[in-house]
Amino acid sequence: MGVDRVRWGLLSTARINAAVIPGLKESEESELVAVASRTEERAAAYAHEWGIPRAHGSYEALLEDPDVEAVYISLPNGPHVEWSVRALEAGKHVLCEKPMARHPAEVERVFDAADRAGLLLMEAFMWRHHPQTARLVELVHGGAIGELRLIRATFTFTLVDDEARLDPALAGGSLMDVGCYCVSGSRLLAGEPETAMAWQVLGETGVDLRVVGTLVFPGNVLAQLDCAYDLPSRQGLEVVGSEGTLRVPTPWGADEPGIVLQRGDDVELIAIATADRYRLQSDNFSRAIRGLEPPMLGREDALGQARTIDALYRSATAGGEPVKVES
Template sequence: CARIAANALIPGMMRSKVCEVTAIASRSRDKAEEFAERFGIPRTYGSYEQLLSDPEIQAVYIPLPNALHKPWTIEAARNKKHVLCEKPLACNSDEAQEMRNVCRQNGVLLMEAFAQRFHPQNHKVKQLIETGRIGKIVLITSSMSRSPYPEEDIRMNKDLCGGVLMDMGCYCISSARFFIGAEPVSVFARQDISESGVDVRTAATVYFTAGEILHFDTNLYLSEGHFEQGTTIYGQTGNIYIQQGFSQVETHRLGKLVETPLEITNHLVGGRATETILIAPVHQWQLEAEYFADSILQNSGIDFPGEDGVANMRVIDAIMQSARTGKPVDL
């Protein structure tokens, strides 16, 4: 059971009126029972297969190491369970495409768990962009970085498809695609690779169809206990700074709901002005879980289906290829 499940998604589900956490599975039955006691979950299983065979379960959340996303998503789909899969969706776009295909063949939903897409601040930013508040997007700069992981952490394991791009850089890509509303056409990237074979820094430039550019950096170079994130969207007439663009750390780590500020600056020479918009506190993982549950209960489509996860993985694939070859890569 991953840390993100314990600290964010399960508490979010527990806050919801449309989600019911019915069962939990772990390779260790003792661990599953410990988790269940902590959250008041009625059923535990000592294997994933047992949980997937439970006819009362409609959907599953998969927060396993990246390399296990594909096999267990496919197994869940074959058992007719809808799947909310933790990011990144897979180890590469071919795996993601296979996951999407099997879910579609079995009539179940597949959604990648990027909770920031459901936070009202990002919908407000999208609205500001679409109504022309900052003019056409020219550039997005984005960063998500933290102190190093322990060497034994699964995110430092190459065989499990670890690395900082897969763990944090994927947020920068996903959010830029959301705000721009289009897919990239080419990328150029560099990576610092650790002794364990995973990237500890990725810096990339991503070019979009209408000339928009994303510059992002994600790394494990911060001092112990430090975490940094943020996105600035530059338009022809102004910019929007999203201080907590991806994760409300106080919510994730401390269980505290916080206001999130958006700063909008007008670039006019001689008339420069900044406005701050405060977004009321929410639990973005609760909103994510509710959206997914409502889509199942109402038998409706979703705005971020498996195809969206495939598209994000294609960009990640291209970034890795560019970093290996030292050359731009077209998508």
């Protein structure tokens, strides 16, 4: 493509930008042209640090920048919906960080805004763009483990000095933050769950510090999830079928890509090349904007995410009672 790169703007100077910027700058599909922050000083310092041509001292100013075609929203979870809608109404395509929203109705609202504007919107689940994930799906669907029966998905870490993630008003909490990956992994392999059960441990600010959940999918496929802010760093995805097991040690971060397939006593390591999942994500979105391929994720996936997260929270609030996942 090269000559017709999509011109991107960053809405905030979030820490996660550091993972996304190299892919935007090195890409032949994308060009990083602007960044916005809540203050002029921070925007200018950040633009200087990262070599970004224009700095805007407010999010509004970025949305008024006629040169920006696509906006990457890396705000804390709470304002994702408001700023995604505002960006779409300002004529920008939107890549919104996960989780897009806490409630399915909010997801509908943002996608309706995208449809009205004739623009693209995608939830930023970078792990879905890594070749490791495609290989896992291929193995499961190709019968490598027989009939799918059980999924175990984990993402935990120890949270230090992070007010936004502990703030209920900013939609903080471990299920929103990292549990959403466990939900995404389970749904990718098993479809949409019918029933959810969860138990949560709340912290002093009222957000969940630790959650264990169970999802029941059609065909009696079960998924068990755990996520936390008060445990050591752990991630993993185990997919168990009637004839074997697939283990992905780093499914979300893909820091050490590779999949272990065990059938009886046979254990095979399936090698996966390293890849920049953030670059693959922004390249996919840029190519989708140019009409060259579909965006990896759309309304149905974001809705499934919000419906499942909402059901897990409703169950956890009800002390672990089984609740129906909205469909």
